[in-house]
Amino acid sequence: MLNQIEINNRPDNPKPKIVVAMSGGVDSSMAAKLLVDAGFDVVGITMKLWGYKDSGGNLVEESNCCSLDDIHNAAIVCTQLGIPHYTLDYSEKFKEIVIQNFVAEYKRGRTPNPCVMCNTEMKWRALLEKVDDLEVDYIATGHYARKVQDPATGTWRVARAKDLKKDQSYVLWGINPDGLARTIFPLGDLTKTEIRDLAEKATLRTAHTPESQDICFIPDNDYRRFLKEKHAVELVDVAPGDIVDMTGKKLGEHDGIPFYTVGQRKGLGIATGEPMFVTQIDVASNTIRVGHRSETLSDTFLVEDLNWFDPVAEDVPVRVFTQIRYNHPGEWATLTPESNGLARVVYDVPQAAITPGQSAVFYQDDRVLGGGHIKEVVFEKKLVGA
Amino acid sequence: MTHIYLDYAATTPLHPQVIHAMTDVMEHLHGNPSSIHHDGRLVKYRLSQARDAVAAGIGAQGNEIIFTSGGTEADNLAIKGLARAYQDKGRHIITSRVEHKAIAASCEWLEQMGFKVTRLETDQYGIVAPETLQKALRPDTILVSLIWVNNELGSINRIRELGEIVHEHGAIFHADAVQALGKIPIDVANLPVDAISLSAHKIYGPKGVGALWLRKGVALNALISGGAQESNHRGGTENLTGIVGFAAAVELMRQDFNQHTREMATLITKLESKLVELPGIQVNTHPEWRAPGILNFSIANIDGESLFINLDRAGVAISNGSACSSGAQQPSEILAAIGLSKDLARATLRVSIGRGTTSDEMESFVGILKNEIHKLQNTDRNRRVSA
Numbered sequence: 001m002l003n004q005i006e007i008n009n010r011p012d013n014p015k016p017k018i019v020v021a022m023s024g025g026v027d028s029s030m031a032a033k034l035l036v037d038a039g040f041d042v043v044g045i046t047m048k049l050w051g052y053k054d055s056g057g058n059l060v061e062e063s064n065c066c067s068l069d070d071i072h073n074a075a076i077v078c079t080q081l082g083i084p085h086y087t088l089d090y091s092e093k094f095k096e097i098v099i100q101n102f103v104a105e106y107k108r109g110r111t112p113n114p115c116v117m118c119n120t121e122m123k124w125r126a127l128l129e130k131v132d133d134l135e136v137d138y139i140a141t142g143h144y145a146r147k148v149q150d151p152a153t154g155t156w157r158v159a160r161a162k163d164l165k166k167d168q169s170y171v172l173w174g175i176n177p178d179g180l181a182r183t184i185f186p187l188g189d190l191t192k193t194e195i196r197d198l199a200e201k202a203t204l205r206t207a208h209t210p211e212s213q214d215i216c217f218i219p220d221n222d223y224r225r226f227l228k229e230k231h232a233v234e235l236v237d238v239a240p241g242d243i244v245d246m247t248g249k250k251l252g253e254h255d256g257i258p259f260y261t262v263g264q265r266k267g268l269g270i271a272t273g274e275p276m277f278v279t280q281i282d283v284a285s286n287t288i289r290v291g292h293r294s295e296t297l298s299d300t301f302l303v304e305d306l307n308w309f310d311p312v313a314e315d316v317p318v319r320v321f322t323q324i325r326y327n328h329p330g331e332w333a334t335l336t337p338e339s340n341g342l343a344r345v346v347y348d349v350p351q352a353a354i355t356p357g358q359s360a361v362f363y364q365d366d367r368v369l370g371g372g373h374i375k376e377v378v379f380e381k382k383l384v385g386a
Numbered sequence: 387m388t389h390i391y392l393d394y395a396a397t398t399p400l401h402p403q404v405i406h407a408m409t410d411v412m413e414h415l416h417g418n419p420s421s422i423h424h425d426g427r428l429v430k431y432r433l434s435q436a437r438d439a440v441a442a443g444i445g446a447q448g449n450e451i452i453f454t455s456g457g458t459e460a461d462n463l464a465i466k467g468l469a470r471a472y473q474d475k476g477r478h479i480i481t482s483r484v485e486h487k488a489i490a491a492s493c494e495w496l497e498q499m500g501f502k503v504t505r506l507e508t509d510q511y512g513i514v515a516p517e518t519l520q521k522a523l524r525p526d527t528i529l530v531s532l533i534w535v536n537n538e539l540g541s542i543n544r545i546r547e548l549g550e551i552v553h554e555h556g557a558i559f560h561a562d563a564v565q566a567l568g569k570i571p572i573d574v575a576n577l578p579v580d581a582i583s584l585s586a587h588k589i590y591g592p593k594g595v596g597a598l599w600l601r602k603g604v605a606l607n608a609l610i611s612g613g614a615q616e617s618n619h620r621g622g623t624e625n626l627t628g629i630v631g632f633a634a635a636v637e638l639m640r641q642d643f644n645q646h647t648r649e650m651a652t653l654i655t656k657l658e659s660k661l662v663e664l665p666g667i668q669v670n671t672h673p674e675w676r677a678p679g680i681l682n683f684s685i686a687n688i689d690g691e692s693l694f695i696n697l698d699r700a701g702v703a704i705s706n707g708s709a710c711s712s713g714a715q716q717p718s719e720i721l722a723a724i725g726l727s728k729d730l731a732r733a734t735l736r737v738s739i740g741r742g743t744t745s746d747e748m749e750s751f752v753g754i755l756k757n758e759i760h761k762l763q764n765t766d767r768n769r770r771v772s773a
Contacts, residue, residue, distance in 0.1 A: 043699075086695050089716060133692035133765055134699070 015041040018138040018184065019131050021123055022046050022078070022085070024070030027187060028142030029077045029206040030195050034186040035140060036081050043136065044078035044085040046071050047127060049094040049118070050217045073206050080204065090126055097121045099217065103231045106223075106258035107238070109281035110357025113171070113326070114215055120174030120307075128179050138182050145169045146188030147180060148367050150310065156180045157309040160366040163191040170326055173361045173371025174307050224259045241286035243270060246279070246295050254288045257281055263296060263353030277353065280379070297350040300378035303343045303360045308370035312337045320362035320369060322347065324354055335362055343372060388701035388754070390747045394588075394740030395537060395565060395680055396705055400631070401590035401741070407634035408592065408627050419624055420613060433624055436633035443636035444563075444582070445573035446599050452606075452619045453629050456596040457564035457585030461488035463598050463609050463620070464560045464581050468529050469496050471605040472558060476526030477501045480519065480557075483723035484512040485533050488583075489562055490719070493531075506532075511672035512539040512724050516547045523551070529558045534566035534582070538720045538736055540680025541672040542570060549578030558604060564588060564596070568639045569647060569677040580604045586628065590741065591635030595628030646741070651678035653739055653748055660752045664759060670724060670734065681737045684726060688762050690733030696758045697735075702751060705736045 018035055022028040022044045035042045048071065071087050078085035098117045105112035123141060131139055144161035145168050158180065161167040175183065187195060199207035213219060218226045227235060238256035245251055252270040254260060264278045268290060277296045280289040301324075312318060314337050322345055323330040333347045345360060354377045361371040400408075411432065417425030419433050438448040454460045469479060481493050483505045493503045504522045506514050514532055523530075530552045532543050545561050552559040563582040566572060568589035574582060581604065585596040600606055600619070612621020639646075658681055661667050666686030685693070694706045721731035737751075 043695075084695075084698060086698075088691060130689075130692060133689055133762060134695055135761070 015039055016138060017041045017043070017134075017136040018140050019043050019045050019127070019134065019136050020140045021127060021142075022074040023142065023212070024067075024072070024074040024077075024206065025142065025209045025212060026196060026199050026204070026206045027144070029074070029204050030199050030202075031140050031142040031186040032078065032083065033081055033198070033202055033204065035184070036083060038186075040138075042081070042083045043134065044074060044081075044083055045127070045130075046074045046085070046087045047090045047122060048087055049122065050091050050099070073209070077204055077206055088127075088130065090122060093126055094118070094122060103227065103234050103258075105357045106227060107234065107283075108357075109257045109260075109283045111261040111355045112357045113359055114217070115171045115326075116174055116359050119171055120176075124175045124179040124183075128182070131182075138184050139179070140184040140186055142187055143168045143172060143185055144187050144192070145172055145185045146366075147183060147185060153310070155310055156183075158368040159188075160363070161185075161187070162189045166192045169363075169368055170323055170359065170361050173359060173368055174305075176307070177309055180309065227258055239286060241288070243268060243288045243290055245272075245276075246289065246291045251276075251290065257283055257286060257288070260288050262355040279353075280377075281356075293352065296353045298354050298377050298379055299347040299350040301345055301354050301360070302375045302378075303345060303372035304341070304375040306337075306341070306343055306370060306372040309367075310369060312343075312370070314339050318362075318369070320345075320364060323361045323363065324351060324374065325358055330363065342375065388750065390702045390751050390754075392702060392704045392737045392739060392743070392747075392751060394743070395540075395736065395738030397587050397593065398590045398740050399742075400592060401635065401638050403638050404591055404631045404634040408631040411627050411630045415626065419626070420615065429626060433626060433629060436629045439633035440584070440597055440629075440636050441599070443572070443640055444567070444584070444599060445575040447602065449617065450599055450602055452598045452600055452616045453624060453632075454596045454598055454620060455594055455625070456587070457486075457562070457583050458488040458596075459609075460564075460583035460585070460596045460598040461486065461562055462492050463606070464583055465489060465492035465496065465529070465531055466609060467606040467619075468558050468560060468581065468604075469501060470607040472528040473501075476524075476528045478504070478524050478526040478528065480504045480506065480522050480527055480530040482506040482508055482514050482532055484508050484536055484539070484720045485531070486537050486562055486564065489531055489533070502526075508724060510724050511541040511670060511675070512536045512720065513541050513672055513675060514543055514548060516544065516551055519548055519551050523555045523557070527555065527557050529560065531560040531562065534561045534563045535569055535677040535680075536720070537565045538718060539670050539672075539682045539724070540565075540677050540736075540738075542566075542675040542677055544675070545579060546577055553578045565677065565680070568643075569650075569679055571643070574599060574601070581606075586632035586635055589635045589639050592628050592631040595625055595632045597632070647678045650739055650743075653743060653745060654679060654681050654737070656745065657681060657737065657748050657752065661755075664756060665763075668730075670721075670726070679739050682734065683737075684730045684734040685759060686730065686733070688733045688759060690729075690731075692762055693733060693758055694735075696762070697754065700754045700758065702754055705738070706732070706734060 018040045020032040020042055032042055032044055075085045098114050101117055102112050102114045128139055144163055144166040146159040146161060147156050148159045149156050158169050158172045160169045214221055238258055240253050240255055242250050243252040243254050260278050260281060262278050265275055276290040278288055279291040279296050317334045317336045320333055320335045321330050322333040331347055331349055333345050336344045338344055356374050358374050359371050360374050362369045415429050415432055417429040419426060419430040437451050441448045441451050479501055497503050506518050506522055508514050532548055534545055535542050549559045558580045560581040561579050564585045567584050580601045582599045587593040606619055608619050610621050615621055668684045670682040690706055697704055717728050717731040721734055
């Protein structure tokens with residue numbers, strides 16, 4: 001009595017098999033729908049990454065991922081599409097890898113981007129391993145991104161989505177190249193508006209789900225509250241310290257390094273008459289340095305944890321359009337891979353608030369050459385940071 | 387295409403006899419059994435027939451049957467209702483670590499109300515030893531609740547021996563008989579039990595109806611306040627269609643009980659003899675004290691989640707421990723209680739068969755399982771896991 005489509009999709013069927021990571025939102029629902037329409041043998045999988053009790057705060061506005069409602073929505077959409085759906089519990093792994101890194105990074109005075117870590121470690125590593133067990137060829141997500149193959153070398157690169165306003169290629173730099181070769185981004189050539197329209201036409205119950213939050217496991221977006229409430233144990237040795245200006249003069253006190261990010265203006269508790277921004281966070285001296293907007297500018301930084309979609313050569317400079325934050329418009333820079341496994345990036349024009357822990361993503365046209373985490377920023381030839 | 391349903395312990399399809407009885411009632415009887423006019427009296431009569439039929443299936447009297455919305459409500463009513471009715475005599479309750487969630491959660495609720503709960507350890511098959519129960523009894527123990535046939539493992543608790551100990555002590559004894567009904571003979575008139583929980587949809591009856599059998603003279607506080615229905619034990623107009631379906635299912639059960647249960651036992655024995663030939667199989671159902679139709683086993687060195695998905699994709703509907711409300715597989719507390727590691731618990735399957743299961747299906751299931759286990763045990767990752 002199962003529906004016909006599911007029966008047709010049994011393993012002896014030659015259709016290409018694909019797993020779609022489904023959050024229960026409109027994007028991944030439509031990704032599944034587009035693949036079914038394209039003739040794939042689709043399996044919907046929802047990765048349960050965390051539980052709401054682990055986020056705390058005011059949960060009236062639930063985020064887009066991992067709540068029971070979202071999981072049920074994903075399951076119902078799959079049944080509507082005639083494909084199987086499974087929920088896999090990755091919450092322990094997510095805590096071990098993504099959340100632990102998130103807390104540790106703030107303790108180191110850095111500003112993490114957990115979405116990057118989640119994509120790299122959860123979707124394109126843990127899920128991909130599972131996909132092998134299921135004898136599935138491909139993996140798909142509802143990301144707004146494309147991938148492009150170099151006709152000469154055959155290598156794949158992540159590329160920007162057609163909808164530049166929604167483009168998520170920035171958070172996908174960490175995918176390992178083998179994983180990327182097995183990835184399909186069904187939404188890459190569509191705009192968000194088109195996706196919503198298609199979802200509505202297909203009467204998917206997720207057609208009107210809200211946009212996802214910045215950080216899915218902190219629905220109220222208050223990471224300081226999250227750290228204080230849920231990770232007090234890890235933060236037990238965090239102590240208040242000095243806020244100083246660029247000359248070293250004390251302007252006030254901070255509550256602890258993890259509660260500040262580079263570029264932050266609000267909540268510093270100092271009155272100097274003009275806007276001051278966090279420029280550097282120094283864990284060793286437990287000091288936060290602030291300066292005027294112009295003093296947050298720098299043109300040079302070092303990048304670690306590099307991932308390349310195409311090979312780069314040591315000490316050979318490459319021109320790359322470099323983005324240092326999710327919403328950063330990007331700017332041209334010269335990238336030089338170094339022998340120590342790091343890369344040095346020098347912007348043509350100094351940029352404000354280059355932030356250790358954030359990702360630097362290197363584009364050539366609309367294609368991603370690679371990326372990494374910002375390790376240190378060079379201010380007036382002096383290295384600071386972790 | 388292959389479709390093999392091996393999840394009869396989760397639920398069973400409605401039997402045609404049951405459907406017939408239910409549609410007959412839906413078409414012809416519309417009155418409220420509490421009404422004292424002609425229409426009401428007709429329904430009341432039909433209801434009393436159904437009550438007698440369900441009672442006859444367990445060796446009880448009709449007036450001892452309290453219809454509920456299912457096994458979970460029956461369990462809730464028993465635990466909360468009995469504990470509150472007898473709390474003046476004491477506030478200690480004994481249960482086990484391998485109970486159904488309805489019992490486990492009701493006991494937790496009582497703990498929040500200030501009751502004390504002792505959860506008995508079991509052997510590796512989920513069976514409570516009489517000595518363990520004996521040792522746990524306290525002067526203030528008022529209620530003991532133990533599962534009769536374990537819903538995950540299929541092992542049978544020795545209800546007679548356990549009940550005698552409880553009664554010797556002067557406490558009330560409840561048994562969750564949801565999985566026992568239809569699988570093993572139940573004759574409450576001749577057993578030292580005071581209350582048992584039942585459910586219709588495990589025996590080819592409808593979902594959403596069950597019953598608590600309560601021995602005459604045993605006190606019980608109601609959970610659902612309202613009218614005087616169900617001898618003041620459960621308010622609300624009776625679910626006539628469901629109750630009649632339940633009665634029809636019990637009648638069906640009595641028609642061929644011995645033959646049916648023998649067939650189920652034979653099929654499972656045959657299945658087990660083939661399974662134990664596979665590498666790394668461990669059977670968690672007691673070798674003798676087992677209900678016909680259920681076999682629980684674990685497979686070493688394998689990712690249970692992947693195995694479950696691949697079996698589903700291959701057309702086998704089977705249960706692997708308990709899924710949590712999100713649908714994700716979380717290692718069941720029952721499997722932890724019998725000492726299975728997290729990995730082994732995840733790679734545990736429960737085969738439960740019923741009317742309609744054929745020996746051909748069992749053969750194909752073994753073939754599919756063998757194939758899937760072989761493939762998974764040979765992936766790089768699982769080789770690493772087992773190394």
